[in-house]
Amino acid sequence: MSVYKTINAVQADLARSGIGKDSTNTFDNYKFRGIDAVYNALAPLLAKHGLCILPRMLSRTVDERTSQKGGALFYVTVEAEFDFVCAEDGSKHTIRTFGEAMDRGDKATNKAMSAAYKYAAFQAFAIPTEGDNDADASTHEVAVKSNKPAARAPVIPVAKGSMEALDEKRRSFLLNTADYVKERFEANDVIAAHDAVYEITDDLELMALSTLIPSHIRTAIRKHHEAQKVPA
Numbered sequence: 001m002s003v004y005k006t007i008n009a010v011q012a013d014l015a016r017s018g019i020g021k022d023s024t025n026t027f028d029n030y031k032f033r034g035i036d037a038v039y040n041a042l043a044p045l046l047a048k049h050g051l052c053i054l055p056r057m058l059s060r061t062v063d064e065r066t067s068q069k070g071g072a073l074f075y076v077t078v079e080a081e082f083d084f085v086c087a088e089d090g091s092k093h094t095i096r097t098f099g100e101a102m103d104r105g106d107k108a109t110n111k112a113m114s115a116a117y118k119y120a121a122f123q124a125f126a127i128p129t130e131g132d133n134d135a136d137a138s139t140h141e142v143a144v145k146s147n148k149p150a151a152r153a154p155v156i157p158v159a160k161g162s163m164e165a166l167d168e169k170r171r172s173f174l175l176n177t178a179d180y181v182k183e184r185f186e187a188n189d190v191i192a193a194h195d196a197v198y199e200i201t202d203d204l205e206l207m208a209l210s211t212l213i214p215s216h217i218r219t220a221i222r223k224h225h226e227a228q229k230v231p232a
Contacts, residue, residue: 003086003093006051011125013045019127034187035114038121050087055080055117058096060109065173073199075176076101076108080116084124095120102180102196115183174205178212185217193217194224 019041046053058079065073078099085092099116101108121127177196184193197213200206210218 001091002089003051003084003091006049006086006088007084007093007124009049010042010045010051013048014041014125014127017041035118038118038127042121042125052083052085052087053117053121054083054085055113056083057113060112062108071104071199074103074105074108076103076112078109078112078116080113080120082117082120082124095124097123100176100179101183102176111183170205171208174200174209174212178209181213181221182217185220190220190224194221197221 019037042053045051058081060079061077063075065075080097080099082095082097083092084095097116097120099112099114099119101111101115103111177200181193181196184190184196197206197209200209213221
């Protein structure tokens with residue numbers, strides 16, 4: 001079963017070199033690595049050690065939703081298996097994972113498959129990640145209530161209990177939107193992240209969405225909003 005030796009060999013190389021965060025989000029000086037960084041780091045190591053990663057999509061679900069502005073938004077989930085195959089003796093180990101993504105056009109399935117691959121690789125090779133998976137990793141800022149009307153902004157301060165005030169369908173929609181915003185931001189696609197937030201026009205839902213997005217992403221989207229001088 002040489003497959004485990006080859007997986008370990010790739011792990012050993014990654015432990016020495018890692019996957020560099022060479023890209024920077026200029027709005028918030030945020031270092032990141034997306035799916036392209038994973039491909040670029042893994043491709044030479046897989047070839048060097050004779051390990052193949054072969055994908056197999058088991059299922060796909062798509063849900064067409066209507067944005068607050070009336071446009072179509074496609075939410076896709078794929079269940080995938082990845083065969084890690086040793087080229088030397090054909091031995092293999094299979095990993096099953098899921099990928100989720102949203103898109104306004106025809107890219108939701110592609111994004112979901114990329115997400116499934118990326119996290120299968122993260123887990124199989126123990127690649128260090130940085131994200132918002134720990135409750136202690138983010139701090140939410142609570143705004144002081146004021147009688148003065150506030151200017152409209154794409155991400156507004158967090159309101160306690162805003163998620164609980166929504167029905168189950170809207171909570172699910174906002175959870176999916178928040179995942180999409182974080183995924184697009186990690187891929188340095190601030191415009192798509194900004195547009196996804198801007199699809200939310202209801203004040204209560206906008207406050208609820210703010211509880212789901214890390215503060216550094218909210219800051220970057222707000223800076224992008226100000227730089228574009230989009231009417232509030």
